[in-house]
Amino acid sequence: NAGVTQTPKFQVLKTGQSMTLQCAQDMNHEYMSWYRQDPGMGLRLIHYSVGAGITDQGEVPNGYNVSRSTTEDFPLRLLSAAPSQTSVYFCASSYRIDSNYGYTFGSGTRLTVV
Amino acid sequence: GNSVTQMEGPVTLSEEAFLTINCTYTATGYPSLFWYVQYPGEGLQLLLKATKADDKGSNKGFEATYRKETTSFHLEKGSVQVSDSAVYFCALSDRPGGSYIPTFGRGTSLIVHP
Numbered sequence: 001n002a003g004v005t006q007t008p009k010f011q012v013l014k015t016g017q018s019m020t021l022q023c024a025q026d027m028n029h030e031y032m033s034w035y036r037q038d039p040g041m042g043l044r045l046i047h048y049s050v051g052a053g054i055t056d057q058g059e060v061p062n063g064y065n066v067s068r069s070t071t072e073d074f075p076l077r078l079l080s081a082a083p084s085q086t087s088v089y090f091c092a093s094s095y096r097i098d099s100n101y102g103y104t105f106g107s108g109t110r111l112t113v114v
Numbered sequence: 115g116n117s118v119t120q121m122e123g124p125v126t127l128s129e130e131a132f133l134t135i136n137c138t139y140t141a142t143g144y145p146s147l148f149w150y151v152q153y154p155g156e157g158l159q160l161l162l163k164a165t166k167a168d169d170k171g172s173n174k175g176f177e178a179t180y181r182k183e184t185t186s187f188h189l190e191k192g193s194v195q196v197s198d199s200a201v202y203f204c205a206l207s208d209r210p211g212g213s214y215i216p217t218f219g220r221g222t223s224l225i226v227h228p
Contacts, residue, residue: 004157033215040220041220042203042218042219042220042221043158043203043218045215048215058215090157090158092157092158102148102150102160102163103150103158103160103216104160105150105157105158105159106157107155107156107157108156108157
């Protein structure tokens with residue numbers, strides 16, 4: 001089925017460990033983004049990309065890296081995990097970074113940093 | 115800058131009751147407006163959208179009308195079901211010339227009792 005696939009669904013990390021959250025879409029969407037969702041905070045944008053080779057920072061980029069080598073994939077890297085990065089992470093994509101198109105979200109990765 | 119304000123939840127209703135979730139926005143350009151729904155343990159799904167003033171978006175019995183004069187996009191449903199229990203997010207995205215990145219409200223939790 002077409003859509004946004006995120007892996008893993010759950011992850012527990014120790015403080016200081018690094019890991020990569022994977023995101024892949026098969027809809028040929030140009031725009032991809034990463035959000036974190038925390039209770040009472042809604043969705044906060046971490047990083048986004050408007051096409052292969054182009055990335056930019058969102059509202060809360062510190063502690064995270066991204067790259068976009070292909071249209072399909074947009075991995076999010078945690079460099080040195082901290083308890084403050086405990087959250088649910090969502091990847092979202094859209095055909096274009098344009099107002100008339102809604103976004104397709106993945107099912108999320110629940111990350112706990114201990 | 116752009117912002118979206120939603121009524122705080124949770125909203126608790128009995129089955130077959132009328133639902134209204136308020137959403138107001140502030141935008142510098144001419145935004146498109148969206149409602150997303152998030153069921154427990156899942157990612158957000160686009161529920162409906164409206165791209166210009168006085169447009170009405172509708173889907174699955176839900177409706178929302180783009181009111182430019184009151185800068186509002188309230189979500190309504192005439193008769194809610196237990197299966198509508200979820201978190202609802204209002205969002206906006208500016209048209210070309212403004213910021214394309216969507217701005218989300220903090221979400222409103224809906225609980226429907228049998």
